[in-house]
Amino acid sequence: xxxxxxxxxxxxxxxxxxxxxxxxxxxxxxxxxxxxxxxxxxxxxxxxxxxxxxxxxxxxxxxxxxxxxxxxxxxxxxxxxxxxxxxxxxxxxxxxxxxxxxxxxxxxxxxxxxxxxxxxxxxxxxxxxxxxxxxxxxxxxxxxxxxxxxxxxxxxxxxxxxxxxxxxxxxxxxxxxxxxxxxxxxxxxxxxxxxxxxxxxxxxxxxxxxxxxxxxxxxxxxxxxxxxxxxxxxxxxxxxxxxxxxxxxxxxxxxxxxxxxxxxxxxxxxxxxxxxxxxxxxxxxxxxxxxxxxxxxxxxxxxxxxxxxxxxxxxxxxxxxxxxxxx
Ligand code: SF4
Ligand code: SF4
Numbered sequence: 001x002x003x004x005x006x007x008x009x010x011x012x013x014x015x016x017x018x019x020x021x022x023x024x025x026x027x028x029x030x031x032x033x034x035x036x037x038x039x040x041x042x043x044x045x046x047x048x049x050x051x052x053x054x055x056x057x058x059x060x061x062x063x064x065x066x067x068x069x070x071x072x073x074x075x076x077x078x079x080x081x082x083x084x085x086x087x088x089x090x091x092x093x094x095x096x097x098x099x100x101x102x103x104x105x106x107x108x109x110x111x112x113x114x115x116x117x118x119x120x121x122x123x124x125x126x127x128x129x130x131x132x133x134x135x136x137x138x139x140x141x142x143x144x145x146x147x148x149x150x151x152x153x154x155x156x157x158x159x160x161x162x163x164x165x166x167x168x169x170x171x172x173x174x175x176x177x178x179x180x181x182x183x184x185x186x187x188x189x190x191x192x193x194x195x196x197x198x199x200x201x202x203x204x205x206x207x208x209x210x211x212x213x214x215x216x217x218x219x220x221x222x223x224x225x226x227x228x229x230x231x232x233x234x235x236x237x238x239x240x241x242x243x244x245x246x247x248x249x250x251x252x253x254x255x256x257x258x259x260x261x262x263x264x265x266x267x268x269x270x271x272x273x274x275x276x277x278x279x280x281x282x283x284x285x286x287x288x289x290x291x292x293x294x295x296x297x298x299x300x301x302x303x304x305x306x307x308x309x310x311x312x313x314x315x316x317x318x319x320x321x322x323x324x325x326x327x
Contacts, residue, residue: 004220005271007229008301016245018296023253025072025266025315026051026059028081030258033106036142040217040270043076055260056083058285060090065289072253072315074101074266079115088122098124104153105146116153120160125170127209127315128154133196137178154203163205172207172317180223180232182239182310183210186318209317212236214267214306236305244312247319250298260285264298266315267306273299 029050032043051059063071071091078084078100091098100119107116119126130150131141138147154171158164163171173193177183190208197203213219215232223229255263262283263269264276275283276299312319 001218002221002224004216004224008215008271008303011301011304013300013302013304014245016248016251016298016300018293018298019251021066021252021254021293022068023070023072024059024063024068024256025074025253026256027258027266027269028073028075028078028084030076031080032076032103033080033109034077034103034142034146037218040219041076042217047076049258050081051083051258051260053083053086056087058260059256060087060094062285062289063091063096064094068096070097070099072099072101077103077106079106079112085118088124092122098122100124100126102126102128104128104130104150105142107153107156108149116156116160120162120169123168125172126157126162127172127174129174131176131178133193151201151203154205155201158204171205172209173205175208175210176213180228180235182235183212183313186210186311207317210311211317212306212309212313214303216267216303217270233302233305236309239309240305241308241310241312244308244319247312247314248304248307249314249316253315254293256285262288267303268299271301271303273301275299
């Protein structure tokens with residue numbers, strides 16, 4: 001795989017600093033039931049990296065001390081971490097909102113059949129990746145049979161109350177473009193997804209998050225192989241919108257890897273770009289327990305234009321609330 005970092009570190013992206021920390025995004029490990037072609041953490045069934053109980057307790061301690069309102073769980077398949085239920089139970093006792101970034105298929109795997117009920121009982125928000133509403137496209141990206149397994153999981157979640165009007169159980173879906181274009185306008189795409197899934201399968205959900213692909217890891221490497229890296233970066237830069245800068249997710253989110261090391265965002269984690277406030281030193285969560293990150297410098301690179309291009313892109317979807325169209 002081509003290393004994209006040398007092409008990203010020299011940057012003219014504007015300098016930005018942190019606001020109040022509100023969200024901690026935790027990568028519980030790289031073990032996954034799937035091996036998707038687009039996976040930006042190279043997760044799969046043979047990976048053994050998993051966050052241990054001591055680090056999970058440290059995360060809980062940090063969340064408590066910093067008054068964090070949302071814990072965002074990712075992986076791999078976060079459900080495959082043996083301490084997944086423990087972490088959620090404790091976080092909910094602290095009245096912290098929990099998000100599970102779920103690949104849906106895991107909810108059908110042997111040994112995980114009770115996870116959907118557990119998530120519902122603990123009022124955990126589910127953000128599920130469904131890269132397309134067409135079977136061929138999903139199976140191509142995630143493996144044969146994954147589209148149908150995802151539909152079964154979505155129907156089960158709907159039965160439990162997820163995504164239903166007036167239900168507190170939130171079910172949001174994630175879309176990424178398949179090619180080298182920016183995501184289409186989020187609201188229009190959400191309407192298309194809702195119409196198709198309702199009409200064909202009777203499935204409902206709350207919101208669709210349309211995310212841009214950042215030129216890192218496998219996607220970045222593919223761009224280099226095809227000689228498209230500079231063109232894609234130029235597309236992101238040409239569509240940069242200054243007003244998105246204030247809402248990029250690193251302003252209020254901290255990213256923690258499976259060993260407890262911290263980064264300004266998940267993308268910087270994948271690039272091993274250390275936390276901006278601590279120079280070039282790798283920082284562990286334990287060093288930040290009594291440290292406010294407010295106004296701290298954020299480590300930026302050329303990939304950051306992926307967050308500010310067009311309608312903007314973050315873990316919670318477009319940054320422009322009413323999607324004032326792409327440039
Ligand atoms: S489900 Fe997610 S974490 Fe697992 S291989 Fe696919 S993209 Fe990677
Ligand atoms: S890539 Fe990360 S550091 Fe850069 S703007 Fe986006 S969230 Fe912030």
